[in-house]
Amino acid sequence: MATSNLGSRAAIRTVTNQAPPLVGHNVVTADRALTEAVVRHGSAEVVDDLVGLGAEAGSAEAREHGRLANEHHPRLTPYDRFGNRIDEVEFHPSWHWLMGRSVGHGLAAAPWEDDSPHAHVRRAAGFMAWSHTEPGHGCPVSMTYAAVPALRADDAIAKEWTPLLASRSYDPGVRPVSEKLGALAGMGMTEKQGGSDVRANITLARPTSTDGEYTLHGHKWFTSAPMNDVFLVLAQAAGGVTCFVVPRVLPDGTRNQLDVVRLKDKLGNRSNASSELELDGTVAVRLGDEGRGVRTIIEMVAATRLDCVLGSTSLMRRAVSEASWHAAHRSAFGSTLADKPLMQNVLADLAVETEAATALAVRLAGAVDRRNDPHEAALRRIALPLAKFWVCKRTPAMVGEALECLGGNGYVEESVMPLLYREAPLNSVWEGSGNVNALDVLRALGREPEALDAWITEVGQARGGDARLDRAVDDTLALLGSLLGDPAQLETQARRLAGRMAAVLQASLLVRFAPAEVADVFCASRLGSSYDGTYGALDGGDLRAIVERTTPVV
Template sequence: MTATDAGTSESSASYPTHQVLNQPPPRVGINEYTANIPLAQYLQTVGEAGVSATGGLEAVGAVVGSAQFQEDARLAHKNAPILHTHNKYGQRIDEVEYHPSYHRIMGEAVAAGAHTSAWARPEVGANATRAAAFMLFAQVEPGHACPISMSHAAVESLQLAPDLAAQWLPRLYSRSYSPELVAGKAGALFGMAMTEKQGGSDVRANTTVAVPDGENFLLTGHKWFCSAPMSDAFLVLAQDDAGLGCFLVPRTLQDGERNTFLIQRLKDKVGNRSNASSEVEFANTVGWRIGDPGRGVKAIMGMVSQTRLDCVLGSAAGMRQAVAEAVWHARHRRAFGAKLIDQPAMSNVLADLSLESEAATVVSMRLSRAFDHDAVPSERAFRRLATAVTKYWVCKRGPNHAYEAMECLGGNGYTEDFPPGHAVPGTTGDGDLGGGR
């Protein structure tokens, strides 16, 4: 027997350094809803959701906690979208290619109603129930939550244009997901394009122009940020004779032709890698007015307010995942003669992380309740103020919360191989805390 044969015949277990000890198992196969006791309790008490919501959310919790969903989340994060401006024949196509895992995640979220179920089935607790579903999906894969959120948020602005609402709302309410840009498909998703190079948040400095063209308008200009450019339609701000207006811009026109939607480049973002953000140019691009002439900011603020709520929900979801991963690691890892979770200093850190996560969860449910009771003046006033304040605080605290949770994992917390909940089936990796998203 050769030396090589002898080497290969020996089990790797005979080498002490090849034995993997004191590492936590993969955190998979856990129902993320039933395991999240604060969310389940506050949903029914503070959020006023009925017990009928439980079944659907338990199903969502099982999906996002599965090894398959977490593997899809890992793949979507690792395989960033790719822009194709032209096809091989030189024709302009302006398409963004996503990894198949991204589409599987989107399909699950849409099928669960994480986008527009609060509008499609309005009842007491509807916004809290939809918020809980959104948080569960965003907890494991936050990037796809952008188009899911904007589709939910677009409904309020669309209601200002009854004719357009009649055309688009049934498709927004659909639980059918298809990534192809084709006219007449059952489901649709919405995006938003406000920001320009010279203005940023100062949208009244926008230079994109809308010129009347019969019943619609033709838009020309450049948008510095356009989120989720493969969405089916967008709400866009542009100047016309009456001032700054809000317009609905579809990717595909009713006759099946592509609207002029020139994707110049994708943003090379420091986070949110799975979802594309882009720069877009309009050149006689067809659009329809939303709201009153010259009142574009007012028209789009309904969408902005709804997405602010989802910013709170997404940050709260990130906090929950950070706590879940930190506690899981501490329950399985030993150091200095005891499990980490039994070490006083570590237990104090975990308690602080859990407390802040629970606080973000309960305020998310309280805000969602205010959106359910928007017709009540006191609730509407609370929504207007508290949404902005809470978005500032919870989103500001999110990264610091993640930093602390990452430290609980030691050096593993600072490697890309340990994203939370993105464990590869069959491995022992369980998680970076999402701070690098």
Template sequence: MSYAASMTLPGESDVVSPVTHEVSNQSPPLDDFDPLDCDPALREALAEHGQSEATELLRPLARQAGSATAREHGRLANEHPPVLHSHDRYGHRIDEVEFHPSWHWLMDRAVSEGLHAAPWAPDAPEGAHLRRAAGFYLWSQAEAGHGCPISMTFAAVPALRHSPDLAEAYEPGLRATDYDFGLRPPGEKSGLLAGMSMTEKQGGSDVRANTTTAEPLADGSYRIVGHKWFTSAPMNDLFLTLANTPGGLSCLLVPRVLPDGTRNAVRLQRLKDKLGNKSNASAELEYTGAIGWLVGEEGRGVRSIIDMVSMTRMDCVLGSAANMRAALSEAAHHVAHRAAFGDTLNRTPLMRAVISDLAVESEAAVGLAMRLAAAIDRGQRGNRAELDLLRLALPATKYYVCKRAPTVIAEALECLGGNGYVEESGLPRLYREAPLLSIWEGSGNVTALDTLRALHKRPDTVEPLLAELDRAAGQDERYDHQLRRLRDELTEPRPERARALSERLVLTLQASLLLRTAPAEVAETFLTTRLDGEGHTLGATGTRSDVLLDRVTPRKD
């Protein structure tokens, strides 16, 4: 395209400005591509866990995630963040949040695909958690923020099952595949969404510092008074919240609208002005006599929500893997089309090393995420060893994979140079999103210490982990050396080493999976750069892989 302009100056005839330049050497928009085609690691993980047929079942969702339509809705949902309306025009308190239509489009598709609750259905197929994890990972690449209410709804179901009466009343609506937005009595809606309302300003992750109180009433409900500092998706229908009852810290179910149609006394104070996650509303709120119902037993609130925490931590791993994969796709696509110094960037040795490093980080993350999702499936069928593996590996994985996302996305952004730093590229949005999942459901120190807590509370959880790792023993001396070091550290875990232990545990797990399931060159790249590499930044070792570059570069018809 040539650039010229016609302009008329005072007292002059029409003049045409000179052509200044030709627009060339630009990578085409990464629209209407299939994220499954350039993600063999996901396909291989599904096959490894007996779900090969899920690849084609997921194909329509993947293609829609990579479509120009979905990508534009993702942009618009973040360009037009939610707005709080505390009162209507007449001064009545309404406490409603208005979302852009693109938010509703994204939510509708996520719910219709069952990403919010499909594995909890009584007739869910074998491998339902793995399939849902793969779908959540693919669809989150279109837009990350709306994954929050989807994830919280997914995680609320097992928590509600601590109170069978509440589960019977609300679980069918939570499992429904209708997205029915708006504040109405839950019984009148075709589909429900759930949220969490746990933390308070004085405690944060230390929920035992909560001051919110819940007074039992004669009809079996509780009257709740207090505040919450961070409640995501406040327009959802139901919230699990923590409050102090006479029996101690307890979990309660709080609907936004009561069964008789009246608004519950939940007052939205303001929406958070967050670093990223702009499409999703997160609120500070007050309970001014809100009505709720006990979930589980009084004084066992943490126990009641532990299943919820595990499921949302799983989605933190999936969301981080999705964000890394989205950034990798943009970087690999750009360097495949952008020329410099006489060749495309992806043919220069140093750029090949960077993309290879980004690719192996992404593949290791998605492979481990799918392994943990498969463990959930097996644990649900009564496999105790898989539950023990999850108890130890999930907090460590949440620590490490979520911690890696900002680094990976920053490097992917830099592959585009200055073009990656401008909003139009989409990468700044991914970069701002990246730290959230490391913070949500327990920041780095909390999750690393939870890994140690699992070791101290249940030392026998080490055996399923080591059994998993021993499956790759003997294939590579570097791996065997790493495994020996991990065994030594597991015998005497110390709090000050919690981060180091979690990192070593995850790197060893990732190496084990790649050695057993990935092409030899992919595993070799990981071992070289992660277990005995000399550099601490992506691409520093100079290791490059033609196989990895070919595997991860998006292709368009």
């Protein structure tokens, strides 16, 4: 460009050295860690089946619907124009577009009605890939998936609701389920005075003259997606905390008494409607025995824990994809950012974090497919709270570092990075904080010895593959032994123990299955006693190969 033209309007408005938008790539096939894990715990045919989903998830159209769904927030209409209480939440058409594709791709409860031996691996991989479009609408999809195992506490109720929840037809609207092609589920557990301590709930359940039917009287502090068709709700019956099935619309077509007090102004996505409900005469059907509510709904909690891991892993993957894509196309100080040794160190570190999360997430989904196997069931019992604690806790710092790779470009909403960053803490908070999951690890260790045996067996399959991993396993078992010998320290050190057990489990999967450069970097960093969690401080390793493995190709 001639010097005389530098100040011209055309020159001023000419855009150079900006990364193009990351659209037009296949989110599934571009993620080698994901596809390899799916083949490992599922089959190559499962990957083939997800190619269409991956292409749509990476399209400009899907990304635009994700943007619009968050730009146009849900709107609560408590009353119609005649003064009738309706408590309806209006969503932008882009929300419905996203929901329709998600349900249509079988990401809600479809696996529970699928005879395929890899139905849950397929669904997990699809959920992670599709969540790249927009994270908020994953909430009602996840709760619908998670409701089915809890509903199985009552055969009649399960037979009534499961086919609708497992449907691939998205059919929104306040109508009796007998008139719908598909249904969505939600849950109402927490109350303002108790939070995760659901035994402190004060919502009352009063039996009616109809067997198994009650009316509920109280409030629920967080109920996402209040327009869903059915909710699993905890309330105090005469026998104690009990689980209930609450339909949005009663069989005769009248609206159940579900008053939406307000929509929460929350951190994270803005597409989903998190609400506060008041229940007063709300018709409910008991699910399971009175006083067994926590045990009944725990199956739903376990499934949502898996989805929290999947969702956090998806946030990681979307963030590192954007960061590596930007670095591959942005030049500074004479070369692309991706060629700078220090940037390679950062990107490789983020990539290794993401691959470890992916390996663990798909492994857990495989355990759901093999849930009748005693080892798999025991491993799920301990690995779910471990993964929920560790992966979800790692996500905010990881996404923040990925945002920084884009510099100022990553700090503007149009880059999608601020949305990912705001969303990153969510899955640690959902169902219970990191403390709740770390303490649940202790509960599993104390009450179910087969859970520890399953962890030892699983990590033992990598024995001899890496000396650092071998030492870490021995050190972790020594730590556990010392804490069991000093009960006063056991709870205080629960996070430390959970973090070590989770990292060792991830390392064992990488040593067994990941490329050598990935496993080497992970073991050298995450298993060392001097590791402080700072990204970009890797010491050695084939960092360029790791970054190239992660960078999307369009």
